[in-house]
Amino acid sequence: MNRLELDKASILAVIISLLADELKVLRHLSSHQTGSDRWSASTLIGDVQETSQLDQDEIAIGADSLELLSFATCVAIFFNIYESGLEDYLLRFQTLGEWVDLVVTARQRGSKNVTFATSGSTGTPKQCLQQWNSLVAETSFFAKYFGSDSNVPTQRIIALSPCHHIYGFIFSILLPLQLQLPVIRAPKALAITHQRKLRAGDLMIGFPFIWRQLSREGTSFPAGITAITSTSPCDPTIIHELKNQGLDRMVEVYGSSETAGIGVRSDPGLPFQLLPRWQRGSQANTLAECETGPEYELNDQLKWLGQAHFLPEGRRDEVVQVGGINVFPSRITEQLQCLPEVAAAAVRLMSALEGDRLKAFIVPTEDYVDQETLEAFLHAWCMRNLTAVERPKAFTFGLTLPHNLMGKQSDWSIKDGVSAEPSPMGILR
Incomplete structure (x- = not known):
């Protein structure tokens, strides 16, 4: 049995x-x-005023009572502390180190599984429970994968992704524990990259x-x-350019918070190969666990090339309800993007605080700068071409479509102004 376990340094990082x-x-x-x-x-x-006196070298986050409750909830859910009944102790401790010790105790009492939250890029964020044994099995697979097909043994992990998402957790928490390798995390990781201090392995x-x-x-x-690379599709031209810049190999991992890793490939011209945990399901967009048999419905449509290889073919249409009627935001997005005045568009349901209708984010074409005229035009076009429930009731304009730091398209506030790509330093902590 694999005895892989989280150490205190890894728990603190998470x-x-x-x-x-x-x-x-x-x-x-x-x-x-x-x-x-x-x-x-x-x-x-x-x-600080509500805790002990702050020493000169100590730092305080300064969370108020509501923020502290929110912090405790995040940690309790992620590490499933509720299973051990110790969640109330989080509010009794003052330091991050004490929270780490509590997580260690909770895991010793049975809180082994981990819960990841989706990014919310495809709707309301949800909690995805992952069995510890499944995460360990996937880690063992990748430990062998990166050891069997490389002329240079892996020496250290350079982590540019946050470790509390499932992708970062597997590859920057579990994998280095499995391989007994040091981890360099952001911002030092990006500094090493920019300062040309990367090294073989x-x-x-x-x-x-x-x-x-x-x-x-x-x-x-x-x-x-x-x-x-993972979290969203990586443009093959970028992979080729990085290889021209000296990168030996780019490995693409396909998966989600709901399923963990599904497939892997080392060449963007080849299909993904299923990981050992999975087998093809009864439908093109489903997977089945090899050992237990339950099927999982995927958000992407897959093109199967045999029983163990596939190509993602884009997201499936996702239905939302407006006034009790099914609406397809992706179809409305396509129609808006066909307009010569629109370079790119995104349509989704308003948040609970914004309303119960659709909203749209519009990137105008470069030669179209009169926002008020464009907004009036879009409202008039929607009145002529869309049904009442399909018409976006709020338009937001920007230079690029909003996306999160993992590169996935994300939600926006209808009060947002101009959107710009986040700085590459934005992911760093």
Whole structure:
């Protein structure tokens, strides 16, 4: 039996990543404004005035009572502390290190499984429970995968992805534990990359936005570097450009928070190969677990090439209800993007605080700068061409479609202004 277990350093890294992400939402901050790159086991979670006296070298997050409750909920859900009945103790402890110790105790009492939250890029974020044994089995597979097809043994992990998402958790938490390798996390990871301090045997964990930035910057790679990409499709031209810049190998991992890893490939011209956990389901968009048999419905349509190889063919239409009637936002998006005045568009249901109708984000063509005229035109076009439930009731305009730091298309507020791509430093903590 594989006895892979989380150590305190790994648990601390996950907690810091979780809380930094939550703090950004609660306080409307950017990543670098959280100051999480300075957090450690001695960091105080609450307000200094409500805890012990702050020593000169200590740092306090300064969470108020509501933020503290939100933090505790995130940690309790992620590590399934509810299964051990210890969740209330989170509010009794003052430092991140004490929370780490509590997670260790909870895991010893049976809270083994891990719950990941979806990014919300395809609707309302949901909690996805993953069995610990399944995560360990996938990690063991990739440990062999990266050891069997490389002339240079892996020496260290360069983690450019947050470790509280399932992709980052498997490859920057579990994999280095399995291989007993050091991990360099952001912001040091990106600094090493930009300062040309990468070395043979480095395994880089990133996502399409980061790879696109490194491709644009012309970053050179020494021999013996392998990279992994996931979370969204990576443009094959970017992969080829990075290889021209010296990258030895780019491994693409296809999966989701609901399923963990599904397939892998090392050549963008080839199909994905199913991981050992999975087999083809009864339909083109379903998978079945080999051992237990239950089928999972995927958000993507797959083109199967035999029983063990496939190609994703884009997301399936997702239905939302407006006034009790089924509506397909993707179809409305396609219609808007056919207009000569529109370079790109996204349509989705308003948030609960915004309303119960559709909203649209529009990227105008470069020569169309009169926003008020364009908005009036779009409302008039929708009145003529869409049914009442299909018509977006709020238009937001920007330079690019909104996307999160993992490169996936994301939600936006109808009060948002101009949208721009996040800085490559945005992912760093």
